[in-house]
Amino acid sequence: MAAATDASSHFAIPPLSPTAASVVHRCARITGVPVEQLLRRFEPEKGNQPLGYARSLVEYCSYIALRVETRRHDHLGDCEFHSLTYDMMLAWEAPDEETDAKLQTTPINILHGGNDEEEDGGSMFCLSPTQMAIQVDGRRTVGPDAFAKIIPACPAMAHAITVRNLFDALTNSTGGRLHFLIYHKYLKSLDKVLGSAKAYIKWTQSSSP
Template sequence: MNSKHLSSTANSVIHQCSMKLHTSVDALLEEYKGVWKPEMGEYSRKLVEFCCSKAVRQGPACGEDDYISDSSFSRFTFDMMLAWQMPSSADEESYRESLGKEKEEKKSLVATQPHEDVSLFYSDIMPLLVDHGQGVKEDAFVWFATMLPLPGDVINGRFIFETLTASTANILHYPAYDRFLTEIAK
């Protein structure tokens, strides 16, 4: 079951959570409706938090000591952060609009920059030319650290995030996150 009110990432993560918990999405939604109250805040984000926390508490299957270095674990947890960051379809639409505007701005900036005597690797436009895909922002990383202290705890989460994203304008991209988890597993 896909909810039209959730972003595509949030729908995917909730589906993955239900599979990990060996239950249906409908059963998860019913359980959530039983505990959610309007004063809790945004329905979509709280639903993502509810499902993700249940899935993370489930933990790895018995005998999976190296689950941290498993790429499916890193992708799943990265997607959790993306879903938390953009839980609703309205958030997703807003993101797509801003992405389109940003691409137009990049095109006009690149077209107006003189190319002579400027090394591409040392110019100010280099970050604009690299397309890293969707990334996680600091608040999503710190939220995730509250559920699974492995990649960072609340106190150190912001420092870890800043270190991981120093070269990417404070956006955590999947390859850096995957590498970080791989290094932790060693």
């Protein structure tokens, strides 16, 4: 137990939440820069409160790591990349311990559509496979601000101008909250479409006189 406590304290980065601290450590591994050095390089605005400091630090580390990750041609099809970017959004939304604690106790209705009476009397068998999976998967969901802040850092995934419209489309049936399952399916589909487009372009170039 003592060893686990020591490891946890070594992993912690006050005032960051556990998720945010995990993201910073993963960003450090990706960039090959020690966590302590990342923290020294980061220059927060003067007078930043814990929430502002933690959120800015998450942004800083995420953007540096994403510049490295997006150089890999296969990043869109990589499930680890899906999980990393999703956790970055979770970390941005609840970067400090106080905000994280509040979100932990805030119930979120992730299914959307219909009135309360219909939802209370509805059957699980009326839900789509995606909605049923969302019901049983306890992973926290992501809001629009976090999505708009992190995702445009990956040019192939979204554009800063249209990112809000994309979020609305992805969360149309989940009450304006993005679930990992839907996000994962979106990236897999995007990777497939872009792969087909690249293959077609390559084919047309090779077949042209």
